Amino acid sequence: MTMTKTNKHKILGILFLLILVSLAIYKYGSSIPLINKIPIFTDEHEHEYRPVFDEKGEIDYWTCAMHPSVRLKEPGQCPICGMDTVEVWKKDNSQTKPVTQAKVEDQDRAEDGEDMTGMQGHDHSRMGVPTKKDNGEEAKSTFSVSPQRQQLIGVKTEPVMVRTLDKEIRTVGMVTLDESKIYNVQTKFSGWIDRAYVDYKWQHVSIGQPLFSIYSPELVTAQEEYLLALKSKNILSDSQFTDISSGADSLLKASRRRLELLDVSASQIKELERTGEVKTNLTVYSPVKGHVAQKNAFENMHVEPNTLLYKIADHTTAWVQIDIYENEISLVKLGEKATMTLASFPGEVFEGEITFIWPHIDPETRTVKARLEFPNPDLRLLPEMYADVTLDIPMGEKLTIPDSAVLRTGKQDVVFVDKGNGDIEIRRVELGQKAGGYYEVLRGLKSGEQVVSRANFLIDSESKIQAAVATWGDEPQGDQEPTQKLEIQLEQEMDNDSETQQLELHNH
Incomplete structure (x- = not known):
């Protein structure tokens, strides 16, 4: 009887230990490195590599898969969408460096597309937030992404340089009669x-x-x-x-x-x-x-002498009336050459020029009408015909950037400037006309600088962009420090795919 009780105690002890081990595995098993299960990637030089994770498996914070800006100290639900939060593991800080400083530059003095060296002495090291000081100096946000990570996400840069721009304006026109060559036939006697x-x-x-x-x-x-x-x-x-x-x-x-x-x-x-x-x-x-x-x-x-008998239109010269949008009015001048194609004559191109521009804007269409003249010796261009008109307007040499490098936030236009060694700066620019896939730079950049033209999703959260732009709009009073911070969570965003894979592996 005594032996039976002893055996029962041993069995219960073993079961208790098994339960504790199971609970430990359930609770801490997800922190076991899963490196062998992470897929192998190949770079552009065909070198194989595998993302490296901290083998300690220490949880940094909990976030929402749909809203990476959410950071919680404890597991729970996303306060925005209600989804269960997922853990984010601590990684080697050498992969992505946080914002370290804000380089203050006097962009207000950057005339003709040139940046002036900024005034020093105003400390923005606590956060790289674009803002303005009382004297009009404008701070710029700088963050860092290692070259390896830039290569992984497909970042491409192009230089700011002077290019010869030719603006192409496409519009629709309608053939009309040449009003200067309409003749009335009347008699000067009765009969x-x-x-x-x-x-x-x-x-x-x-x-x-x-x-x-x-x-x-x-x-x-x-x-x-x-x-x-x-x-x-x-x-x-x-x-x-x-x-x-x-x-x-x-x-x-x-x-x-x-x-x-x-x-x-x-x-x-x-x-x-x-x-x-x-x-x-x-x-x-x-x-x-x-x-x-x-x-x-x-x-x-x-x-009688005042009786109009015939009205004959000399149609050897055809007029074509087109509409020009307000933002293109300054480019269109008298004498500009134009080409025209019509569905009635496929493959044939007619050449003419602008001979008159209306001195007012149509209040209904918000466009300005212009008149073009085309030779019509064989009278094939008939009144009321629709035509596709193209104006090729030379703009000369301009300081330009690719249109894909520009992020348009509504009130401001910003670009990412590659400062070298992985440093990227968010900078506001003023742009002119767009032509041939390039924007004319009026202010904010200088020739030779490198701008990111692809993979601008490094800062793709609208709330973060708006936070930066909002600080440009208002100037602090007195010595007031900017209170709005630009939280650029680059680690979370660039490793989103890797974390999703890890989460799926943990669930299995």
Whole structure:
């Protein structure tokens, strides 16, 4: 009986120890290094390497997988989304260095895209927060990412340099009539239209093509007076009295002038002189080559000098009207060359130039209209045709950066400047026009500096960017120190994938 109790005590002791060991494994087993289970990566030189973790397995803090900015001392739930927090293990601080200092530079004196060396003596070492001092000096945020980590996440830099920019503006245009070459056809005498040779709108006419014939008593009288003056001139030309012969000449000239004022052509007057017969009907011819834009002439219609009979548009030059946005108005000048393509003529390019720019903005479209002229000798460009217009505007040599290097936060434009040795600086810039994939730099950078043009997600949290930009907007009063901090948690963000893999392994 005694042996049985002793055995039971031993068994219970063994079970108790097993329970303690199980609890210890359950609680501390996740801290066991899992290096052998972490995948092997290959760099651009085909060297294999494996991410290194602290074998001590000491937990640094708890965070949310969806909100890395959340840091808790104890496990729990994310105060933002309610997800369970995950542990973050301490790593070697040599991999990623925290913010060490803020280099204060006088960016307000950086004219023509050049940075001036900053004023020293104002301590921002507690946090690299962009801010402004009372004298207008602007601090800049600097952080460090090792070259190995930059290579891992695909960071690419490009130099700030002077480039020749050509701005290409694409817009849509519409073909219209050349208003300076629209001719009205009217008579300068009353009469009746005997016959209309051009009898429908938009009919094509050539110079000298008959439009209509008209009977006018006034015109008949003018012809008779001219024939009479011509006869008198022939009879009195040999008169011994100089006044009589000169009077006959003056009468003939006046009669001829009257016919010309009634739009009787020189060839018609010559025919009248040759035949000596008065024509009851006068034929009116087209003064230009083009299309009949308006027609009001009908046979047997009575007309007066103020009656508009035809409106003919000379369409050998076509107008094209385009819209230009407000931010591009300063680039567009008279005489700028333009090219045009139309769906009606695939593969064909028309060349023209800007001849007029409207002096006001359309309040509905917020654009400025401009007029282009294109040669149209064969009259293929028809009114109301839609066209794709391209303006190639040379901007000259400008200090530029790639457009992919710019982070637009709404009120400010910022770039990441590579200072070398893994140091990266967040800097505000002022930009001009964008052309050919590059921005013109007006202020904030100087030639030769390197800017990050790819993998700008190093600081991809909008809240962090906004925190930095907000401090630029306001100046502290007196000697007030900036209270808003830019928490750049680079370790958490750059190792997010590795931590996710580790979490998945722990769950297994």
